[in-house]
Amino acid sequence: xxxxxxxxxxxxxxxxxxxxxxxxxxxxxxxxxxxxxxxxxxxxxxxxxxxxxxxxxxxxxxxxxxxxx
Numbered sequence: 001x002x003x004x005x006x007x008x009x010x011x012x013x014x015x016x017x018x019x020x021x022x023x024x025x026x027x028x029x030x031x032x033x034x035x036x037x038x039x040x041x042x043x044x045x046x047x048x049x050x051x052x053x054x055x056x057x058x059x060x061x062x063x064x065x066x067x068x069x
Contacts, residue, residue: 001043001060004041018042027045027046027050030045031043040059
């Protein structure tokens with residue numbers, strides 16, 4: 001899932017909000033920095049689909065393994 005941090009929310013506050021939303025889950029969080037083009041700033045990967053509030057503009061996407069022969 002891709003998420004966008006709202007303008008005006010500090011990074012520590014956003015990290016705390018994300019910790020509450022993912023409590024009890026094993027998650028991986030990636031943050032995009034210094035990239036070209038508009039895109040959500042955070043990628044959250046979990047073992048199941050997570051419910052996120054609309055103000056984080058969540059975009060769900062599934063990861064798929066690639067087989068290279």
